[in-house]
Amino acid sequence: MRVNGIGLDSSARFTFQSHAHTDHFVSGKIIFATKATKFLSHLRKGGFYREVEFGKTFYIGDFKARLYPAGHMLGSAGIKLWLENGTLFYTGDTKWFKLRTAEKSRFPRADFLIIEATFGVPSFTFPTPREAEKKLIAFIxxxxxxxxxxxxxxxxxxxxxxxxxxxxxxxxxxKPSREILKVARVYSKFGIRFGNVERDGEVVLRSYRSPKVENSLSPWELTVSGFGRLKLSNHADFWELVRIVEKVKPEKVFTVYGFANEFAGILRGLGHDSEPITPDAQVNI
Incomplete structure (x- = not known):
């Protein structure tokens, strides 16, 4: 989407990329992102990235901005913009609870909030990361x-x-796949090291398989996903999303991705001025 002409996980002349998953890749004259997002993105794409540190003020186009950790994965960030008619915070993909390999998320006060709604309905209530971790170890x-x-x-x-x-x-x-190991090597450059990789490791890690085929998996195969059997998610669940809204205290909330329509309706029921937008929306504030 674009806000006052600035791209937020959307291609524009000046654009912000929240993290390094391919569905958030962007193009632009200058792509603002964290250093980790730049390195991870360069495993799959080019582009001129301007590295920005968390908490440091910078300018994107004509607007003052600041990045905050989003907690979704290494280097993931949300962005706060100072616009003509108030401040706006865009979460990107985000997580309230701390994961072992992502920076702890932070959510600043803002007048307007654009929040992801991937799991924005009450049926998506996940265990905490530590609870999910216990279930994973028990399975293994x-x-x-x-x-x-x-x-x-x-x-x-x-x-x-x-x-x-x-x-x-x-x-x-x-025993991770080659692609998984390639990403892990980038993580190690940022201080997250793995001392358990072996050619004949006890647990095999393979790239994600759709949860639609869960029933075809053997009892000793497991999809680790918010949509899978073991819900170790790097997205906020419904209640985490509500907590984020309460933390930011916005006057207006825009919901995007996933269950954007449903989450906006629930927020209105909770007393928030809220409306859904699409990922290609043009928002002027």
Whole structure:
């Protein structure tokens, strides 16, 4: 989308890219992003990135701006803009609870809020990351007890490294795919290291498989996703999203992605001025 001509995870002359997942890739004369997002994005695409540190004031086009950690994956960020008629905060993909391999999210006060709604209905209520971690380890230990080698299907960027780190903490070795390992090497440049990678690791990590085929998986295969059997999600669930809105205290909320229509309606029921927008929307404030 564009706000006052500035791209937010959308191509424009001056644009902001919140993180390095391909569905948020953008093009522009200058792409503003964190250093980690730049390095991770360059695994798959080119483009001129201007690195911005969290908390440092800079200008994007004619507007003052500042990045805040989004908690979704390494380097993910939200952006606060100072516009003509007030301040705006765009969350990008975000997470309230702290993950092991992402910076702890922060949510500044703003007059306007654009918030993702990937899981913006009450049916999406996830365990905390630590609770999900316990379930993951229990699944793996049961497989070991039965003489099985677990296979985990994960998003190769972000979720895979989170799972690798969890297993590293618990002393479990992994055999990741080549693409997963390539991303992990970038993570290591930013201080997130993995000491559990082995050619014949105890747990196999493969790139994400659609939850639509969950029923075809063996008992020792598991999709790790907010949509999968083990809900270790790097997105905020419904209640996390509500907490973020309450933290930012906006006068107006725009919801985008996923269940944007439903979440906007729920927020209106909670007393917020809210409306859904599409990812290609043009917003003027």
């Amino acid at each position: 230990e049961e497989a070991f007890d039965r003489g099985r080698r677990p296979v985990l299907y994960v998003n190769q960027m972000g979720k895979a490294q989170e799972v690798m780190k969890i297993l590293d903490v618990h002393g479990i070795t992994v």
